[in-house]
Amino acid sequence: xxxxxxxxxxxxxxxxxxxxxxxxxxxxxxxxxxxxxxxxxxxxxxxxxxxxxxxxxxxxxxxxxxxxxxxxxxxxxxxxxxxxxxxxxxxxxxxxxxxxxxxxxxxxxxxxxxxxxxxxxxxxxxxxxxxxxxxxxxxxxxxxxxxxxxxxxxxxxxxxxxxxxxxxxxxxxxxxxxxxxxxxxxxxxxxxxxxxxxxxxxxxxxxxxxxxxxxxxxxxxxxxxxxxxxxxxxxxxxxxxxxxxxxxxxxxxxxxxxxxxxxxxxxxxxxxxxxxxxxxxxxxxxxxxxxxxxxxxxxxxxxxxxxxxxxxxxxxxxxxxxxxxxxxxxxxxxxxxxxxxxxxxxxxxxxxxxxxxxxxxxxxxxxxxxxxxxxxxxxxxxxxxxxxxxxxxxxxxxxxxxxxxxxxxxxxxxxxxxxxxxxxxxxxxxxxxxxxxxxxxxxxxxxxxxxxxxxxxxxxxxxxxxxxxxxxxxxxxxxxxxxxxxxxxxxxxxxxxxxxxxxxxxxxxx
Numbered sequence: 001x002x003x004x005x006x007x008x009x010x011x012x013x014x015x016x017x018x019x020x021x022x023x024x025x026x027x028x029x030x031x032x033x034x035x036x037x038x039x040x041x042x043x044x045x046x047x048x049x050x051x052x053x054x055x056x057x058x059x060x061x062x063x064x065x066x067x068x069x070x071x072x073x074x075x076x077x078x079x080x081x082x083x084x085x086x087x088x089x090x091x092x093x094x095x096x097x098x099x100x101x102x103x104x105x106x107x108x109x110x111x112x113x114x115x116x117x118x119x120x121x122x123x124x125x126x127x128x129x130x131x132x133x134x135x136x137x138x139x140x141x142x143x144x145x146x147x148x149x150x151x152x153x154x155x156x157x158x159x160x161x162x163x164x165x166x167x168x169x170x171x172x173x174x175x176x177x178x179x180x181x182x183x184x185x186x187x188x189x190x191x192x193x194x195x196x197x198x199x200x201x202x203x204x205x206x207x208x209x210x211x212x213x214x215x216x217x218x219x220x221x222x223x224x225x226x227x228x229x230x231x232x233x234x235x236x237x238x239x240x241x242x243x244x245x246x247x248x249x250x251x252x253x254x255x256x257x258x259x260x261x262x263x264x265x266x267x268x269x270x271x272x273x274x275x276x277x278x279x280x281x282x283x284x285x286x287x288x289x290x291x292x293x294x295x296x297x298x299x300x301x302x303x304x305x306x307x308x309x310x311x312x313x314x315x316x317x318x319x320x321x322x323x324x325x326x327x328x329x330x331x332x333x334x335x336x337x338x339x340x341x342x343x344x345x346x347x348x349x350x351x352x353x354x355x356x357x358x359x360x361x362x363x364x365x366x367x368x369x370x371x372x373x374x375x376x377x378x379x380x381x382x383x384x385x386x387x388x389x390x391x392x393x394x395x396x397x398x399x400x401x402x403x404x405x406x407x408x409x410x411x412x413x414x415x416x417x418x419x420x421x422x423x424x425x426x427x428x429x430x431x432x433x434x435x436x437x438x439x440x441x442x443x444x445x446x447x448x449x450x451x452x453x454x455x456x457x458x459x460x461x462x463x464x465x466x467x468x469x470x471x472x473x474x475x476x477x478x479x480x481x482x483x484x485x486x487x488x489x490x491x492x493x494x495x496x497x498x499x500x501x502x503x504x505x506x507x508x509x510x
Contacts (some may be wrong), residue, residue, distance in 0.1 A: 032172040034279045038342040040179065040192065041272070046346055047123035047265045048189040050272030054120060054259045055133060056196070057252035057275070059140050064248035066105050067145050069237030070098035071152040072244060075372075077233045078156035088219035089229040091153050091211070097234060098149045102142040109138045121259050121267025129189060137193045143200040147171075150207035157214045166203050166210075175199035246387030250394070250419050251278065254411045261407050270408055273350040276343055277412065281357035283332060287325045288365035291317050291372075310373065311436055316496060317369050318438035319446045323491045326450055327483035329362035330458035335465045335476035342473075353412040360416035368423035370430050370438070385429065390422025442493050449491035457483030485509075 041049045074094050081087040109116065113134040120130055151166065178198045182191025211217075255278075258270040332339065333355045340347045340354065371386070398414035405413065431437040457479055464475040488497065489509050497510040504510055 032176075034283065036172065036176045036179075037276060037279050038344075039176065041276075041343050041347075043179065043183045044189050044192055045123075046272045046344070047268040048126055048192075050259070050268030050270070050275070051120070051122050051126055051130070051133070051189065052192050052196075053255055053275035054268070054271045055137050055193075056140075057255040057271075059137070059144060061245075061248050061252045061256075062105060062141055063102060063145050063148065064244050065241075066101040066141070067098040067148065067237075068101065068234070069239070069241035069244050070094035070233070071148050072240040073233045073237035074149070074152045074156040076236045077229065078153065079158070081229060084216045085219045085222070086227075086229040087157075088216050088222075089227050090156075090233040091149075091215055092220050093230045093233040094149050094153070094237070095146070097237065099142055099145045102145040106138045106141045109141075110135045113138075119260070121263055121265075123265035123268055126189060126268070133190065133193055136190075137196070140197055140200055143197070143204050146204050147200060147207055150204070150211055154210060154214060166206055170206055171199050171203045174202060242384050243387040246391050246422070249391065250415055250422070254278075254415050258407055258411055261411075269346070273347065273408055274353065274412065276340075276347055277350045277353040277357050277408075280332065280336070280339060280354050281361045284325050284329045284358055284361040284365060287321055287328070288361070288368050291321055291365075291369050314369070314373050314436060315438040315440050315443070316499070318366065319443060319492060319496055320488075321365050321369055322443075322446060323450050323487040324484050325362045325365040327454045327457045327487050328480055329358045330454045331461040331476060331480040331483055333358045334458045334461035335472065335479075338465050338469050338472040338476060341469045349406075350408060352409045356409070356412050356416050360419050363420045364423040367420070367427050370427035371423070373436065374426040374430055374434075386422050386425035389425055390418045392418075393421045394418025442496075445493070446491045450487050453483055453487045453491065457486075 037049075040052070044052070070093070074090060077090045078087050081090060113131050116134060117130040122130060147166070175195050175198075178195030179192050182195055185191065187194065255271040255274050258274055259267040261267065262270050336351050336354045336358070337348065340351055394414050394417060397417045398411065401414050402410035404410070427437070461476050461479045464472050464479060466472075467475065485507060488500075488507075492509075494510055497504050500507075500509060
């Protein structure tokens with residue numbers, strides 16, 4: 001007598017919380033990167049750091065264009081693969097269409113570096129370095145594409161912690177160590193570019209070992225004949241690609257625009273200041289990214305079983321993000337003057353940009369968790385609407401604003417307006433087309449308590465920022481941690497706190 005196949009286990013808030021813990025640890029490499037930025041500015045100067053920031057922004061932007069959307073494609077196709085052969089076919093397709101174009105573009109840019117160099121505004125002393133810097137640093141493009149696709153393949157297998165050693169130890173810490181050694185060896189700013197390449201190369205090598213643990217390399221070598229899994233992966237990537245490019249424009253284009261707007265060293269310094277502001281705001285952005293990484297494959301799995309599971313984890317993630325992102329943004333904004341002191345007196349020009357970006361990232365975090373859900377449950381065409389609309393709003397706002405404010409603040413404000421608009425549209429699309437929204441009966445209580453805690457924490461941080469920086473900085477960090485704990489403890493319902501398991505018990509959240 002044949003048996004019915006066992007039903008797949010339900011995807012619950014506990015799965016989200018379990019994946020979130022390891023993913024946050026993995027993304028803490030971004031926090032280490034923030035800590036490293038003052039050291040880079042100290043070693044290489046603001047204008048020198050600005051040149052590095054512009055070139056890295058260009059590499060990031062090109063990678064998101066040339067990788068054909070393969071990082072996001074894996075989040076959709078691998079969790080739905082019926083066999084190891086299909087999963088390997090998806091990964092093979094991602095590597096072929098994601099890395100090879102980056103290699104071709106890198107070779108072309110290296111060849112025409114002398115023609116591209118005059119487009120960059122840099123300090124006069126750094127001008128002789130621009131051509132060799134482009135020729136060298138452009139090879140970060142294929143390395144970064146490989147690392148992005150490899151780590152995405154891990155997340156698609158729901159192995160959320162695989163990035164921890166790569167992102168923190170090998171990529172960020174090694175980059176800082178290499179940069180320090182090369183600076184001490186007298187290589188100057190060139191040493192920072194070499195350090196970046198070295199850290200990416202080591203990370204890429206370690207990615208190969210991790211891929212071998214979770215994918216069948218024997219299957220990886222087979223195929224290439226246009227199987228269903230390969231076609232689905234390519235189609236998914238190309239469909240997501242336009243929205244990926246637009247999203248990347250919001251992160252990296254402002255640094256390039258500021259560099260083009262202002263001549264000489266001022267252009268390099270403005271790009272560096274925007275990058276500093278963006279790095280500080282990325283502490284809040286980390287919340288959204290961590291949830292997005294976890295929610296995309298979980299939503300894909302849940303969609304196969306029951307749409308109600310998708311609704312449950314969507315609402316849960318929104319409540320948890322609200323309780324974390326809003327008080328964190330308020331505390332960092334109130335203490336931004338002390339935080340910027342780490343980068344030197346010239347960095348205080350960026351305070352308005354930091355405050356704007358922090359709150360924009362907080363709103364983006366709360367609203368933007370809808371995007372990974374939309375990517376796995378809705379038709380591909382829906383994903384482009386938000387990006388195009390947000391980009392149009394940002395360009396329109398920039399047209400109106402930039403001439404009335406200083407370029408740094410104006411560009412940042414325009415980008416932030418578009419960013420929030422772009423984050424809110426997928427939520428509206430899900431509510432209209434899929435009848436999915438995260439605001440159940442529990443959300444109003446979470447919002448009311450969370451806002452009260454946010455206001456109190458922001459006021460406390462504002463007072464702390466009046467103290468001398470050596471006292472203010474640790475105090476601001478303490479207020480930020482305490483405000484998040486208070487929001488989790490007093491704003492979230494008991495079931496949400498209980499889903500945090502051992503971590504919740506250790507923190508006395510329930």
